[in-house]
Each structure stands twice: as structure tokens, then as C-alpha cells.
Amino acid sequence: MQRWGDAIGAPRRRAPRRYRCLRPIAWILASPVRGLIVLDVMLLAVLGAGLCAPLSIPAHPRVFFDPDPPAAILGRDWWGATRFAVPLLAAFALFGAALRLAARARGRSATIVVIIGAVVLALALLPLNAVTAADIFHNIADAWTFWVRGKDPNIYPPTAFPTDPFLAFVPAWRSTPSAYGPVWYALSGVPLWLAGTSLWGNVIGQKLVVTLFLFGAMALAMLIARRAGANPLMAGVLVGWNPLLLWEAAGNGHNDPVTICFALAAIYAATGRRWRMAVFPLLALAIASKPALAVLGPPLLVWLWRTGRDERRSLLVSLLLGGLTLALCYAPRWEGSRTIATLVRESGHVSNSPGALLHTLIWAATGWNGLAILAGMRAVFWPLFLALWALLLWRLRGTDVVTLLSACFWTMLLFLTLVLWWFMPWYLWWLVPLAAPLGTRPLAVAATFSFGGFLLYVPHMWLLAAPPVALYAATAAAGFIPPSLALLLARPRRTADEERYPLAAAAD
Numbered sequence: 001m002q003r004w005g006d007a008i009g010a011p012r013r014r015a016p017r018r019y020r021c022l023r024p025i026a027w028i029l030a031s032p033v034r035g036l037i038v039l040d041v042m043l044l045a046v047l048g049a050g051l052c053a054p055l056s057i058p059a060h061p062r063v064f065f066d067p068d069p070p071a072a073i074l075g076r077d078w079w080g081a082t083r084f085a086v087p088l089l090a091a092f093a094l095f096g097a098a099l100r101l102a103a104r105a106r107g108r109s110a111t112i113v114v115i116i117g118a119v120v121l122a123l124a125l126l127p128l129n130a131v132t133a134a135d136i137f138h139n140i141a142d143a144w145t146f147w148v149r150g151k152d153p154n155i156y157p158p159t160a161f162p163t164d165p166f167l168a169f170v171p172a173w174r175s176t177p178s179a180y181g182p183v184w185y186a187l188s189g190v191p192l193w194l195a196g197t198s199l200w201g202n203v204i205g206q207k208l209v210v211t212l213f214l215f216g217a218m219a220l221a222m223l224i225a226r227r228a229g230a231n232p233l234m235a236g237v238l239v240g241w242n243p244l245l246l247w248e249a250a251g252n253g254h255n256d257p258v259t260i261c262f263a264l265a266a267i268y269a270a271t272g273r274r275w276r277m278a279v280f281p282l283l284a285l286a287i288a289s290k291p292a293l294a295v296l297g298p299p300l301l302v303w304l305w306r307t308g309r310d311e312r313r314s315l316l317v318s319l320l321l322g323g324l325t326l327a328l329c330y331a332p333r334w335e336g337s338r339t340i341a342t343l344v345r346e347s348g349h350v351s352n353s354p355g356a357l358l359h360t361l362i363w364a365a366t367g368w369n370g371l372a373i374l375a376g377m378r379a380v381f382w383p384l385f386l387a388l389w390a391l392l393l394w395r396l397r398g399t400d401v402v403t404l405l406s407a408c409f410w411t412m413l414l415f416l417t418l419v420l421w422w423f424m425p426w427y428l429w430w431l432v433p434l435a436a437p438l439g440t441r442p443l444a445v446a447a448t449f450s451f452g453g454f455l456l457y458v459p460h461m462w463l464l465a466a467p468p469v470a471l472y473a474a475t476a477a478a479g480f481i482p483p484s485l486a487l488l489l490a491r492p493r494r495t496a497d498e499e500r501y502p503l504a505a506a507a508d
Helices: 023-029 032-055 069-074 078-104 107-125 135-149 182-188 190-195 199-228 232-240 243-251 256-270 276-287 291-307 309-333 337-348 354-366 370-394 401-419 425-430 440-455 457-462 468-489 496-500 502-506
Strands: none
Touching: 032 069, 032 078, 032 107, 032 243, 069 078, 069 457, 078 232, 078 243, 078 440, 078 457, 107 199, 107 232, 107 243, 135 182, 135 190, 135 199, 182 190, 182 199, 182 256, 182 309, 190 199, 199 232, 199 243, 199 256, 199 401, 232 243, 232 440, 243 256, 243 425, 243 440, 256 276, 256 291, 256 401, 256 425, 276 291, 276 309, 291 309, 291 370, 291 401, 291 425, 354 370, 354 401, 354 468, 370 401, 401 425, 401 440, 425 440, 440 457, 440 468, 457 468
């Protein structure tokens, strides 16, 4: 029915002028696809202009031997810390908004936007100089040791070969062997065939290798989410757009995407019928990249044993194949007890964790020997971890995909918080992709832990001269308070998305 004002030709009422500026924002947010495109461009600008450009290889084409390279570049005062922290906060605000939009996104167009957005963000961080971690330079020297010298980098540090071309570019731990596995050493040598003795060619080459596994982990997280009945686009954003995961993989070249990619492949194989015998060989490849991923073995074993009663023979074959895979990986450069010693070496260090803070407080109060304090802490916390882990496995009774993913997620969270006292932000690669198909609380913990892990760099780099208690209190607070709050405050909510994907909501 025509309105009286229209009938007599009266002009329609327009929105007040002060609200017209909001129309473009409303138009963007009305479509999740448009919103994701805009947020990806904004995230690219924040990470690129705010962090990557001032810390890039073109801007600083050298290896930093300072213990705090970002502070050395941006300034060691509060202004330098602010220049690092503000883009970090902005990046995670955009990341959180992208997660919320991805929860409403559907269809092929949104999937293409999520995938291309992750590729663009990763490629933009490749020129970053690895200023928050010098491991990539050690890894290049290790690749030379493994491929050219034919020796195990777990046993022979870079200084074992004084004439090697990359020794001069190793800024830290040059007299300490690495603690990775042979699968990673084999992959890390691929750039040597193209870059030769070029330092920056090998740096970019190793980053490209890791970035390919970043995309693989993202794709597997999306496939597992779909199989679990969850929203695969949220999984893609959580992994592929996560500022911390991008920073540590494409930016710093850490090898953790390699190990979690193999672990996710094992989980994907476990949740299908056709490839179940490949589960433990794939997990063996993850362990032979970084041994810490062995903690995912028991949840996989228990879940498969309880869900595949008719396939237990295949499960036993998979276990045997997994053991054979590990043996084949380690056999060529096995040196007995010297190789085994590398698996426990890292447990003698403490840093950036609540365990490190407790260790430092006991040491400051008593003056006891640090190793004796560590032994006492192990006697308390390892039984606690094993008891909680056993309870978690005992309650693993469901047969759906979400039950397995939830068990793996909480296992890794217990491991990171209770007994891994040498904590580094890139270790969150082991946790975050496992939360992608799960419900409200695991997603909140994963997202806030990523934020806390990135924020941890501020005290870690700008408070190095502070007393040890103050330094570890600041790093533990920055890294672990955000996920602790999320764990306590996040409550399961049955949103429209969870009504459509009920299995993911059940993980809460």
C-alpha cells in the first residue's frame, strides 16, 4: 500500500548525516566475505607496516648477535616496546574480528578468501629478519652438518666443524647440539641444493619449506573440522590468519608446522576408515621432527582401540609400522646413548613459564642448586601430569571425531602448562591447530594463548636486564594469564553455528 507521503510527492526522510559515514562499514559487515577481505587487507597492513617493515631483511641485512634484537632496532626504552606492542595488539584485534566473521561465513567464495588471505599474509612475512628467535641460523648450520658432513646435529654442534661456512652466522647456542629429529634435518637441507652457501638464500629457502607445511596444517585443520561437523572456515582462520603462527613460521622459520602437519595427518587418517594403518607411521614422522609430539600417541591409541573393535589387527599393524618408521628415521646416524641423551636435554632448561617462575622463586629464597630444584619439581609435577593425563584417557569414551580432538587438545595443554618449563611462543603451534574444530572454550584458549605467546616477547626482549624473578614473573604473566582467563571465563554457548554443528559444541 502506497504511503501518503509518497502519494503526494513528499520527500522521504533520510538518515541523519552523522550516521551516513557508517554506511560503508555496515555494507562491509553485511557480507562475511567482504568483511574477511577487508580484515585480511587491514591485518596485512598492520603486520607488514607495523612489524615486518621495520624488522625486515632489506632494512637490516645482517645477523644480530644482540640478545634482544627487536629492542636493539626499535629502541630499548618504553617507546621501543610500544612500537612493538601496539601493532601486535591491533593485529590480534583484527584476528579476533576475522574469527567472528568466519563463524558466519559459508560457501566456496568464503573458502577461497580464507585460503588466499592466508597465502598473502604468509608471503608478506617472508622478508622478516628472524629477530625474535635466532634458531633459523642454527638450523642452516645443522643442515650443513647433516647433509655435507654426514653427522647428527643432535650430537655435533656447529662449533664441531670450525671451517663450515655458516658457523660465523650462528648467534646463539653455537656450542650446543640441536634437539630436533632426522625428518626435520632431512627437510632443512632442501634449500642447500638451490642456495648453496648463500646465507639469506638459505634463510628464505627454509622459510618457504616451513610455510608450505603451514599451508598443509591449515588445510588439514579445515578437513578435520569438516569431518568433525564444525565450521572449516573458522579452522582456516584460526591457523592460517593467526598472527603468532604466521610470525613463527613464515617470519622466524621455526619447524613446528612440520611436526604438527604430520600429527594432523595422523589424526585425519585415524578419523577415516581407509588410511587407519597410516596413523602411527604419520605420527612417527611427527615425533622424528620434534619428539615432544609423542604425547599425542596415547590419546590416538586409546581412541582407536575403543572405536575400532573390528579393526584392532590393523591397529597393531599400524603400531608396528610406526615403530619401524621411527627406527628407519633414526638408524642411519644412531650413536646409542649419545642420541638418546638429546631427547632429555631440553628438560634441564627453564624459561618464560610458570614453572620457570617457581624455580626462580625457590632459588632466590633458598639459594639451592638449580638442578636439585628441578629434580624436586619433577617429583611433584610429573606425577600430577601423569595422573591428570590418565584421568583424561580414562574418560575418553566417545567414538566421534570431536572426542579424539578434545583429548589431544587437553593433553597438549596439560603438557605445555604443567611440565614444559622451557616455554617458547612457537610451541603453541603444537596446540592451536588441535582446537580448530572444537567448541567455544578450546577456541578461546587457543586464540588467547596465541595472543599471550606473542605478547610474551615484550618482557622477554625489553626486560632482559631486570632481576630474574621480575623477568620470569612478567613473561609468565604475559603468556599464561590470557589463556587462564579464557579457560575460567569462557562458557559454552549454543549459537546458531553450534546448532548447525552440534558435535563441535559438544567438545565444551
